[in-house]
Amino acid sequence: MKNSWTKTKFIMLMSVLTMFLAGCGENHLSTLKPAGEVGRQQFNLMVISIVIMILVIVVVTVAFSIAVFKSRRSQLGEDFKPKQVAGNHTLEVIWTSIPIVLLIILAIPTVYFTFQQGDTTEMVNAKGEANEDVTIINVTAHQYWWEFEYEHEGVVTSQDLVVPTGEKVFFNLKGADVKHSFWIPAAGGKLDTNVDGVNSFFLVFDDDKAQDADRLFYGKCAELCGPSHALMDFKVNALEKDDYEQWLADMKQIEEPIQADAGDAKEGQDIFNNSCIGCHAVTPTGAGAVGPNLTNFGDRELVAGILEHNKENLVDWIKDPESIKPGNKMTGKYQLNDEEIEKVAEYLMTLKVDEGTGDKSKLRESKDEEGGDK
Template structure:
């Protein structure tokens, strides 16, 4: 008996801990630690709905407990007959009106916030064309990766989304094969990506929250889409507007100047890549991959295939046997390369980095010019 009670207490303790742990999460991944306007609104709805639920459950539990305690046989006797309230109009009005009021309290902010989040009027002008003053990202979901195209700049990347902070970022979502769902838990969402239509919405990334999260948030697919659905992740780099503009400029400069491999292995790998992999992948920032992700800035990315630590060893493992890492992916069986060729292609891909120093030179020039102007004004 004692052992049975000990086990019961243990399981009760584990259950309580599991409830609390279910609410734990990282700042860059948890919907309970919102990092933007939409996330905060959705968090408010979560708190509101849970508060109403707890109010109802608490009221019922207290009422039930009082009724049980007051109506104990030892207290009221064997012959006690409770007052019959069936058909009591006052009580019926009360327990009908209160739920209606609670539903209205929940419904009004829910409907208002839902329509507010779907308001993308700022994304287009009165003529119905894309507003050049807005940041618009066209998102295409594939099994099992993401492609991001910046509407006005023509820049295309994959797996790593780069956005400015403290302003609306508009998204046009579509699916390339099956239904997926675009979700950045910390910022807000989620919204389906359909094959037969485009869904649009916006998010705002708070700069202070982004800085606390080291400028990196995590995104996921929230719709079951196949065997590797759980591995269909992407990263979000939330940068101040100046750094975001500089990133776009670096990507465009990369397009103009191209990228030449440095090491001998990488040079051979580039040639192998051009002959074997170019049919599916692109390494220019203005072209989407025909069937696979755009690899322009692959060397700058956070993860390989969205799930592996970004290093050359993991990249070699991915190219050798992608099926063991992401089942049912489209890359399995696409390349017939030997081990030596794979290592050289990996060396080339790891060198695909956008030159971030060019922007620093321009900033330095502007700072010097500003300083000269100030000195001239003082004289």
């Protein structure tokens, strides 16, 4: 009996600690540390909701406690009968009106911000075409990786999303296979990606908050989409406008695949071109490929979204992707021997476009992160 009570107390203690720890977060992934206009508005709505709920709980708890204290049998006697209030119109009006008022207080800012955040009219100019004066990124969600196509620049990336700070960034969202959900916790969101339609919205990234987070934020799939749903993330590199423009310029200069110099990397490129190229593009215009675009793979933060970015982990991923990310579509695609895999990995690690866009050391040191496909 004593052991059972000890276990019960331990479980209760851990449950309470879990509730408190659920509110903990870091600059790059917490909704409680908003990093942009949309995130702040949504955070303020959460605060309003919590304040209203706390107010209701306090009022009900106080009223209940007073009623229990004053209605003690020892004080009022065995034969005491409380006053009957059924049918009291005044009380009915009061306890009906108060919830209505609270709902109105919550509904007004919620409806206002919902319509404001859903306003994407700036994406289209007077001719009904995509507005070239704003940043528009077409997002395609795959099992279990993300593709990003920059509308006006013709640049395509995978897994690492690069955005400018201090301005609205518009997103067109769609799913390639099943329903997913695009979410960057620190910036705001989330919105579903559907196979049979396109959803659009915008986010704003504060430059100061981006610096606090070493210019890296987490993005996640927030819709259960298969066995590796929890491993489907992406990274967001939020750059100052000038750095963002420079990154785009560097990407657009790559018209042909980056050529390996010599040695194992050169042999790896030849092997890649005779096998992996059937699914993966290595130029920034390769939209709609079966697998992720690998143009700047050497600049990535993680391998397969969950492994530290190094050659050894890349070899393990190519050799047995199913053991790392169950249900991925790369499993069984390429029949390469160990020597060929080593050389392909050597080649992929050389695919670097720009190593100077932001401090990425923080997340690169993390070895237990969850994320998306290669």
